[in-house]
Amino acid sequence: MNQIVIENATVVQTMAPCEVANQVDIVVEGDKIVAVGVNAASGYPLATRFDGSGKIVIPGMVCAHHHYYSGLSRGMLVKAGKQTDFIEVLKQWWWRLDRALDEEACFYSSLICSIDAIASGTTSCIDHHASPSYISGSLETIASGMRSVGIRGLTCYETTDRNRGLAELKEGVAENIAFAQSIDRKKKQGEMPLVEAMIGGHAPFTISDEGLSLMAAASSETGRGIHLHVAEDAYDAVWSHHQYAADIADRLEKFGLLSPKSLLVHGLYLNRHEIDLINSHRVFVAHNSRSNMNNHVGYCSLLQHIDNLVLGTDGCGSNMFEEIKMAFFKHRDQGGTWWPADFLKVLARGNEILELYFGKRFGRIEAGYSADLTILDYHSPTPLVADNVGSHVVWGMSSNAVDSVMVDGRLVMEHRCFPFDVAQIYAKAAEVAKRVWKRVDDIMP
Template identity: 30%
Template sequence: MAGTLIKGGYLMTQEGIKKDWGIRIEGNRIVEAAPNDLLMKRVPENCKVLDASDRLVSPGFVNGHMHMYGVLSHGITVEALVTEFSSFLEDFWWPYVEDRMDHELVEKTTRWACVEMIKSGITTFMDVLEGPNSIPGALEVEAKVVHQAGLRGILTFEACERMNKENGQLGLKENADLVRKYHQSESLVQGMMSIHTLFTADREYVVQAKELAQELGCDIHMHLSESVYEPNWTLSKYGKRPVDIYEELGYMGPNVVASQGVQLEPHEIDIIAKRGAKLVHMPLSNCEVGGGVAPVPDCLAKGIKVGLGTDGYVNSFFEVMRGAFLIHKAYRQDPQVMPAKDVYRMATSLGAEVLGYQDLGKLEPGCLADMITIKMDTPTPINEHNVYDQLVLFRNPSDVVDVMVNGNLVMENGKLLTLDEEQAKAEIRESADQFWKGNK
């Protein structure tokens, strides 16, 4: 195969940056990471050379928790007065947004969300579609658009019983059908089992979902203690905290991806660590819903794998990284917690591991060719000592120049190659205008 050779100004490796290094790609894999002069000496005939000598070559970012349909709510104004987390769900999110999703809205929100993610340097994501009236078939609508965008996506439907038990079963089937269709295939789209929370599903349903995931050989996801509401609810109903209930049900394990994990007690963190379950941290959306500040430093210290997610809220991954870097320092009054290097790992290699990928988030031979290039025209120099701070604190989506997924460029020199940005923006704006009128 001719492949692609990328000459970098800097190459971001697991050890740090290497000046004047690049990578060579054949098919969808990286086959070499070496100094540019060595790569150029043995460049294969007809190999495409991408000159990124004025840029930093980095692994693509991994968005561990996304609600693509959430873009529809950006800026929305409603009469509902949100006072705390349960109010956010019951008075706003469920009636005004989630319950009104249909296939057309799923398609258009997916397309615009993919535009936002590509431009932000996100190459892999896990999406949780919430929309009980959009099934069956909603995940296939998402899958079609994600394939067109050329992104690597794990697509799930948030199955629960808050509408009724029949809809709950339909949600489990929606996930199972997609898992079966793409499992063990080379498709960029994969499935995962997903449920909502303990307060929207009974214990038998939770066990059923877990057993179905085991039968399918896939991971399972849930929202966990996003605020004090779920712990208070389970303590009132069951006399136990959420993680204790999941542990009692035999649910916790290495194939569990728990999102949020904001209100966790130390013994719950110990259970998660002991069972090898994984977490995804959403620092910005946790602030927006008043959920609190997740004990991420404690989780990392216990060896728990923690990724980062946008939650479909602020979809700039640079903003999310900044949030993870800054919020914990303020909350703990300790400038040493959550160093930029740890945050960057959560956004790349560690985040990939959370989603079950061992060959993503690293620019090494044998790894999948998912990478981005980032401008280095910072007013202060980038070097081996400050590169993580420069990336996390002082770069933005406008600094992302090229985006490659699975060996294929989906953005080159700042121009999207797989999606029409202006058309996607126009159609989502029109849909949002009509959608918002329904709130009057």
């Protein structure tokens, strides 16, 4: 079995209780950490050596909500109408981009998003995919991009009726089920998947009751939880009151969609009753500070009441060093009372979702945990100790310090180099982006 030893490193545990241990060896066998400690390497003379001197090793970071389909949108040059509210942003921008995506575009989006994540020290991305012109097979395309780069992921198709009504809803749910079942077949053959499945939905305001009931059936059939935007803008909450005379969370509970494996996203306009309900089902909620600011949708004023809060980017890249800073500073700007350590807890909690889906331990550098690690060239001019890890993450560390990244026991980036030609992939992605942008221009809002 593949053995790698990271020798003589400083281990910083970012999941509570935070700890700092100096001159430590980390022994990795297969996909797991098997020993951590001073001189732990001495029992493994044949293992491949990685010199960790002067390096800091932290558990790999999780982006708990991403949209890989937005990968090719950076700098997108298209004609678009005014975008003065949330619905206009969706209609003028994202719902034109997603309709322009074909198989090749999805694959290159996945490749470049995965490369971006690994280079930023993010070892897992929880993706929420949309490509209404290419639904069937799209999740395997996203997953194959993830596997090619070596990042851990979850993906799902965002079920919606926004283009073609019930037929589109059914196709979306069928794609979620088909992908989950393909993972199950691989597991039966003894494979440990690097990419897992969820049951995706766009948002309650584009999913009819029939759609929610199909998602509930898909969830129980596959054993996966839902991944759904909720109350990103007041519009979603108002729509629920107007069309269904119910709060969003009550509507979801009615269909049995709230479970400990469920991941809701945004939740800015959930009320206190809904937060209590979500907490009682131990549902995860992903906060995406940058995206909220970009879309001018407001701030989640009940953020501190959400028990299972995690951190995502909503497609604004996959750099969790940046995201935690934005989340912290925006929170301070809103008069919130959390400190860096509180947001570090939120970031680290993303590992709990991985544990539920992959059935392994994540988030600590200890024997028995998965070997998903980020190795940093971070040198602090002030003491770095257990009590100030959160402050160092928010005020000091950045993706500039990411030196190497290990996922599932494999070094997928070593000293900032990938084992494949990134420039060639970027050149091809840029060509595909140009083609996609041209198609977006031909798609009416």
